[in-house]
Amino acid sequence: MARSRRLLAACAAPMGLMCAIGAIHAFAAPPAGTLTVSFPHPDTYTDAAYRSAYGSDRERAQVMNDIRRHFDELAARYLPQGYALNIEVLDIDLAGHFEPWRVRGYDVRIVRDVTWPRMTLRYALRGSDGAVIGSGEQRISDQAFNMGVNVYSQGDRLRYEKAMMDRWFDETIRRRIAARESGQG
Template identity: 45%
Template sequence: MRISRMTKTWVAALALAAGGSAWAGVQVTFDKPDDYSDVPFSSRDREQVLAGLANHFTWLGKSLPHGQDLRIEITDVDLAGREDPARRGAFDVRVLTGRADWPRLRLRYTLEQDGKVIASGNAYLSDMSYLQHINRYSSNDALRYEKRMIDEWFKNTFGVKPQGRSSPVITLQPRDVQRR
């Protein structure tokens, strides 16, 4: 029996789609986000930042081995830089000094392999020298410093590096970033 080229293509596409569900599942939740140390003031920007963090963890989860599922509960976010209160409003300005304004993130995580917990804990991520590192993320990405910090934690905790292209760029419009 001869199988047409189109049939082979469809079978391969279906196999890839089915295989996608076998990839690691990542579930990200946010515990009391209204109490976080430093997220944008506007609700639209805050939602974009939290969605950007969740999407980044999901993207990183694709690097986990088959059968592993990761649950992340973010308990605090402190973004790189500080908002300039004198310019708060439609044009929020985040000032990056490299002093006491480094990115920080607190979270709880659970990694399961085929339903059994193989790693869990609380993590405090911070990058005091965030302006001194080479960063693979676009300078237009509002979460570039946080993403780099999360990548390092992910690699050190789970022993896997991100695969493929980086997660989507998060831009908050309009947004100015100033370095001092």
């Protein structure tokens, strides 16, 4: 706290703007590792559209972009510099199902306890030395998605999927990195 006050006080002097930019960089997180996310064969995904049961390429692209953006956020936060993570999203099945008979003329996604989110991922995690420290194909799901606390807002279209992705990233990627960093992996 004292360090931040000294930096901000020094920024009040002439050249304050340049100093403020330097202060922001001083508190920024270290650069993240490299993340690559791909979506092979999105036309075969189980359910990857926000608005209709048979989503168009454009609707699938919105979902894929939101998933990619969330993986980018996780990597920026938790993937150390020098590490590389490659993720292939092989299948997406969003929480809920479309029930067009609920509202005549519209596809409405109804979320029930039995319609939990699912994804199939293939990943490869490389350490800073280039060695593979984790890889595989995993089908992730969250059958308890509708119970407990979800940190994402009600308005977030991927709130259940993001919580599931967070858990996968923590249990699979962060644990392997922690084991490697501690010399156990």
